[in-house]
Each structure stands twice: as C-alpha cells, then as structure tokens.
Amino acid sequence: METMNGQLNRKLRMALVGGGQGSFIGRVHSIAACLDNRAELVAGALSSNPEKAKASAPAYDIKPDRAYGSIEELVEKELALPEDQRIDFISIATPNFTHFSIAKTAVEAGFNVICDKPMTFDLAQAEELKSLVEKSGVVFAVSHNYTGYPLVRMAREMILNGEFGEIQAVRSNYIQGWLRSRLEEEDQKQAAWRTDPAKSGAAGAFGDIATHAYNLGRYMTGLLPAEISCNLKIFAPGRQLDDYGHAVIRFQNGAMGTVTASQISHGRENDLFIEVDGTKGALAWRQEEPNQMIVRRNGQPHSIYTRDPNAPFMNESGAAACRLPAGHPEAFFEAFANIYRSAFDAMINRISGQPFEPKNTIYPNVYDGVEGMFFIQQSVASSQENGAWLPFQCESARS
Amino acid sequence: METMNGQLNRKLRMALVGGGQGSFIGRVHSIAACLDNRAELVAGALSSNPEKAKASAPAYDIKPDRAYGSIEELVEKELALPEDQRIDFISIATPNFTHFSIAKTAVEAGFNVICDKPMTFDLAQAEELKSLVEKSGVVFAVSHNYTGYPLVRMAREMILNGEFGEIQAVRSNYIQGWLRSRLEEEDQKQAAWRTDPAKSGAAGAFGDIATHAYNLGRYMTGLLPAEISCNLKIFAPGRQLDDYGHAVIRFQNGAMGTVTASQISHGRENDLFIEVDGTKGALAWRQEEPNQMIVRRNGQPHSIYTRDPNAPFMNESGAAACRLPAGHPEAFFEAFANIYRSAFDAMINRISGQPFEPKNTIYPNVYDGVEGMFFIQQSVASSQENGAWLPFQCESARS
C-alpha cells in the first residue's frame, strides 16, 4: 500500500472548494484524498458565502488564515505563499454551474484539479476547459468515482486485453428513488440545485447519474460511440428537469449500448449496475455490492470474481486498486480515493518534472469530462427531437 | 388444491399436436396439463411426419389408434368418437409457422385450444384466428407461461388494485446466451427453426422471447401501449434473424417501457426479469428465482415477498396459483400448469353451458396472442425504419 509520495517525500497539499455545511460530496473528497496519508487538506473556499466559508473551516481542520472566501482569493493568497507551503491541487465540490469558472481560475493559475462531474454547465465550457488544461499542463481529474472500484478496473483490463472477445452489448443502468417526491420543494439543498436548470444544466437525472452510467461503460469497454437516441421524462409533477430517461447508443464497432437512469424508483438507493456482453464472455457488476463481479461463459459454471488482491485471477489494475485482502470489504470511499491515488501519481510526475500521460489515464480526466458533457447535450437534443438519432462521435474522447 | 373438475366429474381429455422426438415444449405441455390430475393426454398428432408421429406416441402413453398423422386426421377421427371419449382440447406445441393452420382447424371443429406463442406466423393470421375464436366460442389460451407464476399474479392484482399507485416505468428484460454461437448450423432442432425466417416469422429473439417480456409487463400492469421504437441486431455472423434487440414503448398513460432481449449473452440461461416503478412503490421479479419478489417503498426496509399461500400479505390471485407452502419452491412446470388450470376452469364452464369471460382472463388468450404478433410486427418495422416511432395501439388488446 502506498503511503508517502516517493521521491517527493512529503504529503501533497489540498484545497477544497465547496463542501460547506449541507454538502455531502465535500466531505467525501477530503476523506478520499487523505485516506492513504498521501495528502493533507490545508486550505479551502468552502462556500460562496464568505462567512459560511470561514465558519465551515474548523470542521475540516483548516486554519483560519487559509479559509478563503472565494476561489479568486484562494488562488491569489496561495500563489503568494512560499512554494513549500503552497497547495498542490484544488478539489472542486460545488454545484455544476460553478465548476467552469472555478476550474478555469485554478487551471490558469497552474494548480492541478480534481473536479466533480458533470464537469461543466455545458459543452462549450467543457471544450474551453479542455484547451486551458492542455495549455497549462496541469493534472486534471474528473470524479467519475465509480471507475475507482478495483473490480471495475480489473474488468477494464480484462476487456481491453480481449478476454471477453469483441464487445457487442453494454447495458448500463443507474436507478435511484430519492427524487420520487419533490424534495426540491422541501428545502433539501441537494435536491434543490440538482433539479434547477440554472444550476444543474440541461439535464437532471441524465446529467447527475446517467453520465456516470455512460462513463462506466465507456471506461470499462473502450468502445467509441457513433450515434445516440434518447428519451427523457419528467414524472414528478412540476419538476423542470428529467427524473427518468433512457438512451440507446450505437457504437462504432456495431455494438449496442443502453443507458437507463431513474431518480423516481421507490426504494432504489444508488443502484448503478452494468452488464457487458462479448463474443467470448459476459460480465455483470453492481456498485452496491462492489466486491464481486459475475463472469459468465457458455458451458462453464458462472464465476464470481471477488476483490482478492492476492488471487491468481486478479490482474494488475485490479490489484493496484485494493487496500485490503479478500473478504474485508472495500467500498465507496476507497473507490473515490483511487481516483485521487491515480491522479496523485500524475501530480508527482508533474511536480518532479517528469512526463505523464494526459489522455488515456487510469483516472477519468478532462477528456472524459468533455465527453460527458457531449453525452448530456446530445441526449437532451435527441429527446427534444422525439428520440431522433444524433451523431455522437466525440473528437476529444479517449481511445 | 383443485384436482377434479367439479360438476364435470371427470378428467378433461387432451390431444397434443407436436411434441415428437427432439421437442422440448411438447413434454412441458403434457406434464403441465396433467399435473393437477384434472386432465389426461389421450390423443396426439406428435409430428408432421406420420411415421414419427406414431413412433412418438408410446412415450406419452398415447394408444396407437389415437396417434394421428396430422391435425386433419386428429380432428376428423376425434369428432367421429362418442362424446364421452372425444378430446376436450388440443395443445399446439409446434414451430410458429404451423400454429395458424392447426389452430384454425381445431377451432373450426369446436375444440378448445392451448397454443404456443408467438401465436401465429404474422399479424394477419392472428387477426383471422381471433375472429374464428370469437365465432366458434371455444376457449383459447396462449402459453405465455410466465404469467402463471404465483408472484406474477400477485403482483398483477396488487398493481391493478392500485397498491403501487400510477405506473410510470416498466423495464422488462429477457436475456439468454444459448444462441451465442450458430447452433442452427449444428443440427440443433430448436435452434434451426427459431433462426429460420420461413419457420419463425419476421423476428428471431424478438419473436421468441421479447414477446414474453413484453407480455409480462402488459399482464402485470394493464398499461396500454401507444407507440414503439425498436432496434434489432444480428450479432452471430450469417444469422438471418435478430439475436439481440431493444424496444422503447410509450404507454398511453405517459409511462415509459423498455424491452431488451438477447440470445447472445454468455452464460445467461433464461433470465426474464422485470422492474415496475409506480408512484407508491416499485417491484422487481426474476423468473429464475420465481419464489420471491422484491417490493420497495421509499423510507421503508425493502420487502421480500415470498410465495407463501398462507401469509396475510398474499392476495387471492397469488394464493390461488400456489400448490405448496412457503419454502417448498415451485417453479416452471407449476407456472405452466397454472395456464392450464385457469383455462380448464373456462373449459368446464363452456362444457357445462355456462358463460365465461373471453377477454380479460387470468390466462393469456387469443387477444394477447394478437397483441404479441402486433408487437413483433411493429418492432421489426420500426427497426427497419431506423428505430422510428410507430403507432402501437392494439385494438384487440385486453384492458
């Protein structure tokens, strides 16, 4: 297990933007970043309300003089610090509509970034951000955190190695129930911004969770999309954004993909599950039971691959993402931490003046962020055109 | 548990068409029909090859003089028998392309019929058959056997009673793997006719299994369809009919349905599963584990309803479909037998000169058969038009 940062010989210093009271994801970022003892949270702009920003700092053990009132202040004051105190990276855990300007400010100042998904408010912002990242050369990760699960990474390596043959079908689903009723009317902060087109963007469920489901299939299989047809629904009366939807995707190799997202399915918690069919085998994985994956091949007993870093069947990507032996379950925090762990490796390379792969990274990056925004844009557009097939070749996509 | 046929005071007499050597479904029909000791198999036209028809009879304990060489011979000779020996009903267990002429002959002769699905080769035949059934007044059941599972019937009653509120989403899937390779090239009789457009009809997987998945959702929810968009695929090189496909259905009440069918998913056996989302609750059921159904409601623990005929939570339809107490699993044969059981009740009414409901029956009937053929026709047509939305209001549909 890694702990320190090799030749760097110190912890990486983190700033958190967002994460003030009422935030769920800010805490996740700080725990995930620090889990391996490779980083410490030293600064923050925890709220767009400067007073609340200050007040939230003690809960993160952030010193008062580094509890800033805005990203601008954060960047300015951190740049003014000696290099050996200055932060190394900024984690963005704010509502969607603010991601772009925060990320832009951070990237232009040369800070590495871990940004929540969807990466921006719309595709144009995403494309611009991609250019900025390319220009600045920072490490930029996007928190498609479900790609951090060891068995997801094992599956990806197996698929890319051809162990399942040609991939022909991908069924990716993300089913929740928490927005069954109009929580956004009940002063529930999470629900409020996610259902508000001014803050969430063009899509509701499709922006919030279908992007994860789509990304998971893309990440696992490497299949490149060609066309998309989508139908979105609003089932909760009066809501402004989709709370249910379904897309069909034609991949360039002829495979068929389906993405289903729901926020109105009673009792479903965070049920991201995926099935992949290849000519040589098929797999199924479910986020709520992340320590096992089912692999099936005709004529053989079904195989349950457990997250076992010491097993002969575990491949390198999978093993590298484990922290505990088999039977000692790992879960959400550890997967999230694996995004950080992989991004940290790239950051250390950058800090040390060594090259690092920018595009086909083990962690989701700015190109995946662009593709996610493209997915949202084309899904919404197709739905508005009665489910018409729209082109969906994303130039920026990872291979 | 029923055993005898009430006022009729005798077993019903059955003839089987199809079911010769190599047939899987013929044996299922005979076991299912006789399971409750309410019917006996006394006659058959077990093969279209007269010699094979004779040769197959002993395995069913059919006497040589009632082992006929064709449906025509069967009808002619049975009609010539005294009424107290003559068969009461004919079960049709032949490949799709022969259903219509057999069923027509049987119905016109006044025999009750249990017919395999899909009911006919095409929609025109189905419509004609419906008219013939209406004219003759026979009992006509279609073997959408999965509707016979006790928990499916319980779910239907719960939904129709409003226990799940307004239904908004239905996700119905039927995933198999047995046609992953081109078994039809290897002298496998089942595979051969099912992949042959001249015998199976316009669709492959969509005719063979998506019809079941669609029917299951319709049966459970009672939702009426409005439009359908479908995309079919042939993944096994050289195959003539779809082995994978996906349809989106808009129901008249605004609900969204999806139907996915696959015959190329490694290791998947007969995995019909359905999820239904309503405003007051959601359910999930899986054919391969038929003795339990999951019901979820926000804010409550998830509920596993087991097939327990004595439990307070079990409703009338569910209990009536059980033969064993909880924990003593029931399965495929018993569900299939429940189609017979329900059809027998109608037959006894008919034989006794009493009225019986022709359309909204507990068992799948000729109207469901017509709707199934309409589903296949519009799915194929939509797929040929690149997934265009096509009208899908079926006039004959049960409510």
Place this chain on the structure above:
Amino acid sequence: METMNGQLNRKLRMALVGGGQGSFIGRVHSIAACLDNRAELVAGALSSNPEKAKASAPAYDIKPDRAYGSIEELVEKELALPEDQRIDFISIATPNFTHFSIAKTAVEAGFNVICDKPMTFDLAQAEELKSLVEKSGVVFAVSHNYTGYPLVRMAREMILNGEFGEIQAVRSNYIQGWLRSRLEEEDQKQAAWRTDPAKSGAAGAFGDIATHAYNLGRYMTGLLPAEISCNLKIFAPGRQLDDYGHAVIRFQNGAMGTVTASQISHGRENDLFIEVDGTKGALAWRQEEPNQMIVRRNGQPHSIYTRDPNAPFMNESGAAACRLPAGHPEAFFEAFANIYRSAFDAMINRISGQPFEPKNTIYPNVYDGVEGMFFIQQSVASSQENGAWLPFQCESARS
C-alpha cells in the same frame, strides 16, 4: 426424459395411504409419483376414518370401489384383484406413529413401498421393518425427498469421485419458523401430530427436520458416523417435544459434522442448507434456491453450478435427475418425483424378475430409514444425558 416403463410397457399402479383432507404430503406424493406419466393412482386408504377415506377419494380421482377404509382392507382387496389390475406399490403419507404397521402390512403382502420419513416411531420398529423388507425382497424407498434435487445428486457424485478431496466438515441446517407459536393449540392438524410424542415419536424438530438435514449430509458425502452429541430445546412454553436442537457428529474419518434444526426462527420457511468442506474444494447448497450450488476452491473465482443438464460440467447423476434445460427452474415436486423415478426403476427390475441393488441405492431406502431412527434415538438420548457423546455407528448404514 423417461415416460413409460420400458419393457414393462404400462404404468405402475399406485395406492396412497393417508392424504385425506388436511393432508399436505399426500398430494405431494400423488403429484410426484405421476409427474412423469409412469404411474397412476388407482387405490387408496386415505384416512384412518373410513368415511373420510371414502369422501377424500374423488379429489384423487380414485374410483369408489378402490377407496378403502384401512391398509388391511386395501391389501386384502388388491391381492384379490387380477394381477393386471392390482397395485404395484403403496405410498405411505400418514403420521409417524402409524408408519410401521402400515408398512409391515404392505411389505408382508409383497407390495413395494414408498414411506414417509421418519420411517417409524422408534428404532426397534425400524430394525424389524428392515428385516421384513430383506425377507420379502420388495423395493422400499423412504421420502428423504431433498436427495432428489439434481444438484444434490451432482454433488454426491462429485464428492464420491473425490473431486473435493477428503471431506472434513459438514454443516447441515434446517431452519423453520412455523412452530414459533403453539399452532398445535389452534387446531392445525400438521402442528398437532408433529408436536405430540404419542404420534411423532421421541423427537419434534429433530425427528421432523433434523433427520432430513442429517440424511442430506450422509447422502452427499458417504461419511460414516462414529459418535454424536446433541442438545435439544423446547422454546415454545408448554410444548412437549423439541422445537430447536443442535448435534455435533464425529465421523469415522475424523471429519466433524454439525446439524442444527429450528422450528422457531421467525420468517424462516423451509431453509435446509448445507456446506461441505473438503481438502480440495468446498460446496454450499440451499434447498430454497435449489437450481444453483456454489463451489469454491482457494485461488479460483467462486463457481456457481447451475442445474444445466446440457452443460459439460454436469455429471451423469445430476443430468439424469433433470427434466428441463437450464434457467427453467425445477423445484420441490420434481425432486420428490426423482425419488419415485429411481424407485420405479428398481420396481420394474423386480417385476421383471431382474436383480436390483437393495442398499446403496440412488434413492433413500429402508437402511437410511433405520439410520434416521438411530439418529433420532441417539440425539434424544444424548440430550437427556446433557449432551454426552454417544456411539453412533449404524450397522445397517449404506456405505
């Protein structure tokens, strides 16, 4: 699939003793016996109350002249019939305390017998019955029906073939909840006799269900027992027989077995499950999900063996016990029917004057019945002696 009885060329004729109104198991016997169309129920002594015996006959489609008032009448009148009408075997589905005299009468008259378990009221009766069976040469099966599941038979063949190495631990459990409250006080016939020492014998839960659990382990592994220590409990106040209990068994090869039985575990239905540990592998099987078995080997993914008669991994015993392809679940009735199927093969041999194996049969037999009674006797005795180790080498046991 078998249907007719080979060279015998006719159905076997069955008489049922017990099974009158309120009986659950009588109906199971008749359905199981007739499932494959190899037998027909033609006679019965359905109740010890002659009037009720007559009244129950129509529900089984037994003709009035063969609805007898007692086993004595049944035997006498059947023996008086011409051989080509006379019954071939008698199924005994009555409370425990009556098994012996019924079976004795049947066996001495030369009829084959299928007898419910536990086989007799006490061990002395069991030993005597064994001698009678040996003398008469009839086929005698005991309805340890859970041994009829295809995957149980597959497991047995795998274990006996050494695929799991030396067996070192067997954990067998049978957990129910239906006697949580004192149903026997509420005019529930099943509960009444099972909790009455005069009718059930020396044990309650241990006689009713622990015998199944013990038998399942013995059947699967072939391990021979050496010693037993047992502790029984009565948790429902006022009950006379154990409703919970636990035994530890030392097998002759040094393996350790545990048997746990409960009838007071809320919500547990019929949860017979077993785990077997060998030096080369381990397996787990659960009766409520009988179509799958989990096989584990260190360093390999866990394997789910499904009941797939066509799979390369399915062995001969397993395949022979299947009636349906994979994914079309089989369950309780079919397993029960497999006891009949195997016993029928022996009966046909006997009727045809051919030899048949009496002891190490694929179906549970009179020797297993004796061992079951020995298990009950020693369990109760050990419990009365505060869990002392008692000898448990059963001379009559199958190898």
Place this chain on the structure above:
Amino acid sequence: METMNGQLNRKLRMALVGGGQGSFIGRVHSIAACLDNRAELVAGALSSNPEKAKASAPAYDIKPDRAYGSIEELVEKELALPEDQRIDFISIATPNFTHFSIAKTAVEAGFNVICDKPMTFDLAQAEELKSLVEKSGVVFAVSHNYTGYPLVRMAREMILNGEFGEIQAVRSNYIQGWLRSRLEEEDQKQAAWRTDPAKSGAAGAFGDIATHAYNLGRYMTGLLPAEISCNLKIFAPGRQLDDYGHAVIRFQNGAMGTVTASQISHGRENDLFIEVDGTKGALAWRQEEPNQMIVRRNGQPHSIYTRDPNAPFMNESGAAACRLPAGHPEAFFEAFANIYRSAFDAMINRISGQPFEPKNTIYPNVYDGVEGMFFIQQSVASSQENGAWLPFQCESARS
C-alpha cells in the same frame, strides 16, 4: 459527520505499536484512526526490531525522532515531551503474545490504548490488565472491529430495546479458507505467528476468529453465558493449533448459542455471519455484505434493512455510525474507524476531566477483552475434556 474533537479543539495524537513491513493490521489501525480527521499518527514503535522500526516509519509519515525502537522507549520519550506534543493514545497491532507487556507499559504510563484482539496471551494476563486499567483510569478499547458496522449497532439497539422479544438462539459463524494449506511453512508472516502456540496462545482459529464471532453475538444480544462445550480440530497435518472448531453455549436466560470457526474452508474469505432468533423476530447479518441486514417476522414479508442513515427505520446507534447515505456502500475501514470514533469520545471526556462510562461502552473494551480470553480458555479446556460442559459465567462481563 464528526471531524474535530469539540471542546478539545485539536486532533488526538496517536502512536502505533507494530505495523512494520508485512503487517496488515497496522495499516488498518492508522487509516481507521485518521479517517475522520480527528487524529494524527505522530509516533510509533513499529517493530520489535529497532532497525526495522525506524525503516518502517516513513511509510506512515512518522518523523524519525518519534520512530522508537520499543514500547519502553516510546513511553519514556513521549512522557518527556511537552503535554501539547505528547501522544494521547497508543494503538497495539502486534502478535498476541506481546499485547500484555505493551499494554501494561502503556496503561501504567497513563496512555489510552486501542488493543488488538485477543487482548492477551492468556486469561491471567487479561485479568491483570483489567485491574491496571481500572486503577489508571485510561480509556481502553479492544478491536473487535466488527461491532463497528452500523447495522450491527442498529441490531444491538433493536435487540436491547426488545424489538425481537426474548432472544432464544444465536448462531454465529466465522468461516475462512486461507489456512487450508500450511502457509505457515511458506514464510507467510501472518500465518506463521497465528499458528504458533508460543505467539498466538492456546487456540488458533478459536483465538483468531471464533472470539470475534462470539463477541459479535454477545455485543448484539447482551445475553450472558452460563456454560460452554467445545470441540476443536486440527485438519492441516502437522499444524499445532486448531484450524476448525465448534462451541455450544448455554446462556443464562436459557438461550442456545453456537459458534463455528473454520480456516480450512476452500474459497471462504472472511465470512463472519450471524443469525439471532427472538420470540418477536429474527435477524441475519453477514460481514461480507455489511450494508444490509435481513429481519424476518412470521406472517410478514422478509425485510431488508439497508444502511440508510436518513431512513425512518434507522435508529440512533445505527445512524451515528454512518458516514454516507444509503446505496453508497461503507465497509471494513469505516467499521474499524467507528471503534476509534467511539473511543475518541471517551478520551476527550477523560482529557477534559469529565466522567465516562468504563464498562458498558459502545466500543469493545477491556472487560470484553477479558471475556474473550475466558472464552478461549474454556473452549480449549472443554475440547481437551472431550467437549465437556464447563462453567462460563464471566464475572467481568458487561451486562
């Protein structure tokens, strides 16, 4: 979610004893202790080999001057530090045989302690340690980490509140397979000391894992034991300590408990599972799927309680142990961290001069440690006396 330590207004300072290269549990302690950002690891005696102790420090980010070579050095030098730098607590993550002297040194110096289980090498040490803790007044927790799972704590509160009625049966199992072969011969450090009586103590599997299983039942139910009967086995040829065993426990209220532990069950990873039967309900929980618990009550659908801190059904103990909303799985690290979290609350009270409950704590404590050693001692003694019933009333036990 807690982060800082209330009125204390600083992180607690931790020292780790053990955890050098090859250690699994040392890393778990450091991650668990720091997960909530309430503590920081500042000192260590990471190995009994002083050089290795120094060499292991960087991996934990421990400064060289606080990387000590022994517990004695650690205590001496830390006591010499100013109070505002000195450690607050010592975590002991060494093999069993060293726990006592380390803990004694720590406790006598007035440091709070988190000690691995089993707490000591034998019962006499445990009793002495208990006295020392009582005298010194330190906070002393024992890492029966499985009690930290939110659903375990929810279950405990439900049971102690009487929601399951009187508890009558507890079946607790801990099944592993990793010691199937003699890993201890292959230079596997974990296996080596655990199978060595000089280092592990009187028991192998029973000391290592059965103690957890026993403790889990005790913690959940609060039942007090009266007598124990145990049978231990060594299945791996040449091994010196039990690798399989089984105990039966009579509780003072008349309930029956069983504890089964195995380290030789192929493919079983870390399968701790428990079933509890009460007069009003029953529950089942499995460590490998810790985010759900099954609750059953006769006549009701089975209930799956998920770890949902916001659900109406979640009680206070359960909710307080959660860090993430439902569907975002939590696992091993978080449960372990909950032991720390609860102990930290007590430490803060102690540091602040406020009283704290010493015995009936939410975290496992020195009294549980004593009971665990008593469990091991009586299990081994009973097994040596052929499974005789031995008294098992532990005077020190929590109520």
